[in-house]
Amino acid sequence: MFPSILIADDEPSILQSLGGLLTDEGFEVLTADNGYEALKIIDAEAPDLVILDIWMPGIDGIETLKEIKKAHPVLPVIIITGHGNVETAVKATKLGAFDLIEKPLNIDKIIVAINNALNFRRLEEENRYLRKKIIERHSINGNSKPVQALKMQIATVAPTDSWVLIKGENGTGKELVARTLHQLSPRAESPMVNVNCAAVPESLIESELFGHEKGAVPGSSARKRGKFELANTGTIFLDEIGDMNLSTQAKLLRILDEKKYQRVGGGRELTSDVRVIAATNKDLELEINNGNFREDLYYRLNVVPIDVPPLRDRTDDIPILVETFLAEAAASNREKQKTIADDAMDIFKKYTWPGNVRELKNLIERLVIMVQHDTITRKDLPANLLETKHTGSALFSIDSFDQARIAFEAEYVRKKLAAHDADIEKTADAIGVKPAYIQSLLDGKAE
Structure with missing residues (x-):
């Protein structure tokens, strides 16, 4: 499909000669002899580029350019004028004109300007598309x-x-x-x-x-x-x-x-x-x-x-996140996308995810690599997701106050460690204890 160009000029000789030359060059040509007609054609036909004369009856080229840019900001416009001056060129450029060419028209200059404008528009469209894809790729998943x-x-x-x-x-x-x-x-x-x-x-x-x-x-x-x-x-x-x-x-x-x-x-x-x-x-x-x-x-x-x-406050999003990470892992490894069985998804929803979305993403990537079958089930999950922790009501089943305190502290420290990438010194500094005490809790030697 050839690019379409609208020529807006009140001189019939320009419309005929320039239109014929551009048609010979392979462009689809539309014409208008005033600004009002040009704006109607733009709305109806959506041309790829406009060549616009400055001096026309009714609304002139500058006013027409303003209206074009208001309704179609990315549509390239080349201004042509027989009365070109610095002030007009500056004004047209500020309003968004791509180029300004003086009469008498040189077809070679016009073709170069048209090709440059169309290439520029194509690059802009590609950039908008890439920006859209970047936004989609980095979008925050979940409802x-x-x-x-x-x-x-x-x-x-x-x-x-x-x-x-x-x-x-x-x-x-x-x-x-x-x-x-x-x-x-x-x-x-x-x-x-x-x-x-x-x-x-x-x-x-x-x-x-x-x-x-x-x-x-x-x-x-x-x-x-x-x-x-x-x-x-x-x-x-x-x-x-x-x-x-x-x-x-x-x-x-x-x-x-x-x-x-x-x-x-x-x-x-x-x-x-x-x-x-x-x-x-x-x-x-x-x-x-x-x-x-x-x-x-x-x-x-x-x-x-x-x-x-944190992920524990948005567990409704876990299925969406899991699906997203499974798709990413499949694309990265050029493999068929795996699925998650309901029993595994139930565990995901109950787990507290101290490492949040990053922990979930890393786990999915690891499971995709290590699990050989197409469906990941409960038995494929690591022990830390399956084991019962001393949390909530489980703490009240411990008869000894000291043992309950140690159990709580150990669980608290494990979650804080996960939130600080397993860095004992950073975790100790964050929660206000000595690194040696954290190590004693992890080793089961705390008193």
């Missing part, structure tokens, strides 16, 4: 009430430029929420740059965020652009913000307040135009009370708080 509320929050805040603080346990999908906010924002065409504040060494975090000049950091042989510079006009995602040291928090607060910073070892002041999204699995208000987090930084980041629910 439970907590997830519906979360989606509503995201849809409300994403189109704004407000800063967001995402709170939730490890594995709940905080980064997924951040990516969705970015993809649905006006900054989606610009980069989203991630900074894992817990993974960057304290001595390097300043260089990581703000960059450094050559030789300013030991071992550096070249200038480095920082994350804020890389994210300019886009979004910066500060993951695990609660693990950032106080010194760097002070520097971060300055850039957030003033939107200006300097590279390490540099004297030139750089400006920052970024949307800030931060995430944490810590209770930052508790961290403030303990002197580990700046109160002013907390209130600067916490413009719009979003709480991501």
